[in-house]
Amino acid sequence: MATDDCVRAWEGAYRYYGRMWELTARAPQGDPAAAREMAAASRAVAAAWRAIQAATPLPWWTLAALHSAAAAFDEQAQKYDEDSKNPTPPQDR
Numbered sequence: 161m162a163t164d165d166c167v168r169a170w171e172g173a174y175r176y177y178g179r180m181w182e183l184t185a186r187a188p189q190g191d192p193a194a195a196r197e198m199a200a201a202s203r204a205v206a207a208a209w210r211a212i213q214a215a216t217p218l219p220w221w222t223l224a225a226l227h228s229a230a231a232a233f234d235e236q237a238q239k240y241d242e243d244s245k246n247p248t249p250p251q252d253r
Contacts, residue, residue, distance in 0.1 A: 163215050170208040177201040192244040199240035206233035 180194075180201040187194035209230035213223055 166208070166212045166215050169211055170205075173201075173204040173208040177205050190243075195240045195244035199237045199244060202233045202237035202240060206230040206237065209233065 180197045184191075184194040184198050207230075209226050213226040213230070218226075
């Protein structure tokens, strides 16, 4: 079972991620600041998954799932980092 500290960190990371997701949804398309915030939030979630993985004795298949979840959020963070450096211009609707 994950430690209480790990659980609180994971919950905090997901709350942060949710707030940034909502912010990004309201931001103009291609907004580099919103992309930077989503990258940071994604990295926070990945770190929380890794903390659980490191602090918790679990079966190998559960550890593999935690690793996969962290990797997915790392990949997402990388995409948002790239988007923040190469913003797309707003589209006329």
